[in-house]
Amino acid sequence: MKKIVYSLVICLTIAQIVSCKSEAKKETETTKEEVKVTKKAFVLQDATNTINWVAYKTTDKVPVKGQFQKVNITTGGEGDTAKEAINDAEFSIPVSSIFTQDSSRDFKIRKFFFGIMDKTELLSGKLVLENDSIGYADLTMNSVTKKLPFKYTLNGKEFSLSATMNISDWQAQNALDSLNTACNDLHKGADGVSKTWDDVALNITSVFK
Known part of the structure; x- marks a missing residue:
């Protein structure tokens, strides 16, 4: 038993x-x-993000095109809609990812422009959409945070913004002067004057999967 x-x-x-x-x-x-x-339907980190910029040289304002090939979404960036994913997303962009199809120029921009600034291995910021066509980025560069207004469109899964950035707003005129000195002859026009312009055009596109 x-x-x-x-x-x-x-x-x-x-x-x-x-x-x-x-x-x-x-x-x-x-x-x-x-x-x-x-997991949300729209994830900004998984989107195809393209960051193009256009700077200008010589008194004739000849365009110099380039891009940043990497961006990291550090906070937010997800939503049930594309707009929700974009709004309040925080990001960082390594300046080492700059690309202009000219390795010598890339080196000079990294060393004589960003290298002169304070703590600018990364550009960082936060995107805010104010309505269906305008917004701004709280952009940090050279240890200065400023509001950068932009216009944007949103068509289905494609978000596109355009803005004009004035380098002096981020107290970086000395960095601009440094770059102009390093590129003195290359930035001379027909008048013999070497000039690097303060304004930079930005065009950013995100295509969600």
Whole structure:
């Protein structure tokens, strides 16, 4: 009789252990399912983000085109709509990702422009959409944060903004002068004057998947 009771106790104990393991497995599976469900439809980090800029040289204002090839979304950037994903998204852009199709020029911009600024390995900011066509970025460069107004369009999964940035607003005139000195001959026009302009045009596009 004791053996029978002992065997029953062992069987019940094993059944409880197996049941606990099954419940734990179910909870884990449920948690995984919940994580999948919480992912938003529009994720800015997963979008194809293109950051183009145009600077200008010589008194004739000859355009110099380039882009930043990398951007990181540090806060936010997700939503049920594209607008929701863009609004309040915070970002950082490594200046090392600058690209102008001229390695010598890229080096000079990194060293003699951004390298002169204070703590500017990264450009960082926050995007704010004020209505259906305008917004601004709280952009930090050279340890200065300023509001950069922009116009934007949103067509389906494609977001596009345009803005004009004045370098002197970020107290970076010395960096601009440094770059102009490094590129003195290259920034001379027909009049023999070397000039690097203060304004930079920005065009940024994000195409969501």
